[in-house]
Amino acid sequence: MSGAESNAYEQFVRLLSAHEGRLKAFLRSFLPRWEDVEEAVQETSIVAWKKFSQFDPASDFGAWLLTIGRFEALKVRRAVFGDRLVFREALWEAVLDEGMEEAERLEEERRALEGCLRKLEPRQREWLAAAYQPGVKAHEVAAASGRSPVAFYKTLQRLRALLLECMQQQFEMEGTR
Amino acid sequence: MKTEPTLEGLVARFLEGTLDQECLGQLEDRLERDPEARAYLRRTANLDGGLRDWAAVEGARKAWARAGEEGESASSLRGGWRWPAWPVAAAIALGGMLAGLSGTLLLAKGFGFLGAEPVLLPVANGNFESEPAPRGDGLPSVYGGWSGDFSRVSGAEQEVLPPAGSKAMLRFLRADNRNSPPGGAQAVSELWQIVDLRPIRARLGRGAAMVELSAQFNAARSEGGREYHFGLSLMAFQGGPEKAPIVWKHPRETGLASISERGRFDEDPSVWQRSTVRVHVPAEADSLLMAVYCVEGAATRGVLTEPAVFPGHYVTDVSLSLIPEPPRLSARSHVKSKPNP
Numbered sequence: 001m002s003g004a005e006s007n008a009y010e011q012f013v014r015l016l017s018a019h020e021g022r023l024k025a026f027l028r029s030f031l032p033r034w035e036d037v038e039e040a041v042q043e044t045s046i047v048a049w050k051k052f053s054q055f056d057p058a059s060d061f062g063a064w065l066l067t068i069g070r071f072e073a074l075k076v077r078r079a080v081f082g083d084r085l086v087f088r089e090a091l092w093e094a095v096l097d098e099g100m101e102e103a104e105r106l107e108e109e110r111r112a113l114e115g116c117l118r119k120l121e122p123r124q125r126e127w128l129a130a131a132y133q134p135g136v137k138a139h140e141v142a143a144a145s146g147r148s149p150v151a152f153y154k155t156l157q158r159l160r161a162l163l164l165e166c167m168q169q170q171f172e173m174e175g176t177r
Numbered sequence: 178m179k180t181e182p183t184l185e186g187l188v189a190r191f192l193e194g195t196l197d198q199e200c201l202g203q204l205e206d207r208l209e210r211d212p213e214a215r216a217y218l219r220r221t222a223n224l225d226g227g228l229r230d231w232a233a234v235e236g237a238r239k240a241w242a243r244a245g246e247e248g249e250s251a252s253s254l255r256g257g258w259r260w261p262a263w264p265v266a267a268a269i270a271l272g273g274m275l276a277g278l279s280g281t282l283l284l285a286k287g288f289g290f291l292g293a294e295p296v297l298l299p300v301a302n303g304n305f306e307s308e309p310a311p312r313g314d315g316l317p318s319v320y321g322g323w324s325g326d327f328s329r330v331s332g333a334e335q336e337v338l339p340p341a342g343s344k345a346m347l348r349f350l351r352a353d354n355r356n357s358p359p360g361g362a363q364a365v366s367e368l369w370q371i372v373d374l375r376p377i378r379a380r381l382g383r384g385a386a387m388v389e390l391s392a393q394f395n396a397a398r399s400e401g402g403r404e405y406h407f408g409l410s411l412m413a414f415q416g417g418p419e420k421a422p423i424v425w426k427h428p429r430e431t432g433l434a435s436i437s438e439r440g441r442f443d444e445d446p447s448v449w450q451r452s453t454v455r456v457h458v459p460a461e462a463d464s465l466l467m468a469v470y471c472v473e474g475a476a477t478r479g480v481l482t483e484p485a486v487f488p489g490h491y492v493t494d495v496s497l498s499l500i501p502e503p504p505r506l507s508a509r510s511h512v513k514s515k516p517n518p
Contacts, residue, residue: 010376013299013376013377014376017376017377021226024226025219025222025223025226025227028192028222028223028226029219029223037226087205087208088205088209091205091208091209094208094209095208095215095218095219098212098215098216098219099219102219106219106220106223109220110223110224110226110227113228113231114231117231125235128228128231128232129231129235130232132229132231132232157189160189160224163224163228164221167220167224168220
């Protein structure tokens with residue numbers, strides 16, 4: 001790897017690391033399966049690296065990445081789902097466009113998540129950690145916990161609502177500073 | 178009477194991937210007519226992604242804690258735990274695709290940095306197929322690129338073929354380099370590369386990262402009953418390439434973590450021997466010094482009078498992975514004194 005390539009690579013990795021959360025949040029809102037989000041992220045990252053020489057450093061890397069992600073998500077959608085379990089075309093477009101506008105806010109909210117999690121009871125955090133382990137389905141955790149699936153889902157739903165509210169509050173507090 | 182599902186319920190099932198076609202239609206209807214519902218979907222999806230990342234790291238932390246309690250140790254060169262083949266294969270495939278474009282082995286499944294999958298870290302020219310060829314200048318002074326003792330890139334020779342999927346391999350030639358002091362009797366031929374960890378500091382900073390170095394070795398049939406070994410070393414340290422010489426000489430005192438392991442070349446040139454070491458990398462590490470090496474067995478008998486020459490010893494397919502989430506825990510880093518500092 002030449003010195004110039006090495007510098008470009010380092011710069012790319014830094015930028016990608018800084019914006020990965022924003023990209024994932026953006027893709028997650030319209031791809032229902034997590035593995036498809038990962039695939040779209042992967043494809044987006046490959047394309048972004050291939051085109052990195054065309055990226056204008058004075059512009060917004062996150063927005064540029066999301067534009068690529070938008071196209072890659074469409075490809076994943078067509079390849080994986082056909083017409084099943086994904087949104088209608090018009091809705092898809094609306095979610096994509098609004099998602100791009102809102103991506104920065106979502107990233108800010110996401111940064112607040114860790115602080116919000118600390119406000120939960122240890123047992124609540126344990127539940128969430130179990131339910132969101134990679135490759136684990138919530139209904140499996142429900143069965144393992146000995147609670148009824150309905151009770152488990154209700155608890156999860158309540159915890160998610162608490163976290164969403166907390167994240168939003170944190171975002172708004174940051175905005176008033 | 179059938180109850181209308183709530184938006185919250187529909188979104189939760191959508192994100193879980195358990196929504197059926199009928200309910201998807203209901204969700205679509207809600208989303209189409211209500212921008213607030215779309216905003217809710219995006220915010221919930223955002224939370225979902227954040228929780229998945231957080232849970233993966235929590236799982237890793239617990240695994241490390243368990244390992245500490247159990248005191249397991251398995252710093253074996255071969256065998257032991259390995260990640261499931263598919264993410265690694267995907268990572269290598271992706272790395273290969275990008276290597277074709279840039280000469281750089283890059284990233285991994287999920288493009289690394291994301292989630293708790295193994296991530297291929299950048300190893301410049303890990304298969305020795307690209308330019309520039311490794312330099313015989315001793316320890317490298319910059320990130321990226323191989324430098325070390327005298328070696329050369331080769332294709333098939335002496336009954337040794339590059340492994341499947343590779344076109345080239347590196348042959349260790351001698352145990353000295355252009356900057357070696359005269360009159361030495363070195364027994365180890367080494368090749369180093371320094372990797373910049375700073376771009377992935379966030380991942381290291383979560384306290385559960387491990388780095389795995391892997392490579393394949395092979396040797397032509399030897400004559401004269403001499404015994405040769407191959408090996409891998411990894412050292413994590415603070416600072417940049419300028420610190421590498423002191424870290425290499427005094428890993429315990431100046432490095433943050435290190436490991437070095439050897440294996441013995443077998444007598445079968447048709448089979449490549451894969452070697453792997455893992456080390457836990459502290460959050461404050463800036464750089465990794467990695468080495469692939471080959472040892473003349475006479476070193477242990479103290480009979481060398483000049484730098485060792487290697488008649489047919491090869492390495493290729495060098496890869497470096499960041500493992501955010503360890504398995505049942507296996508590898509514990511340790512330092513072994515190097516035979517030929």
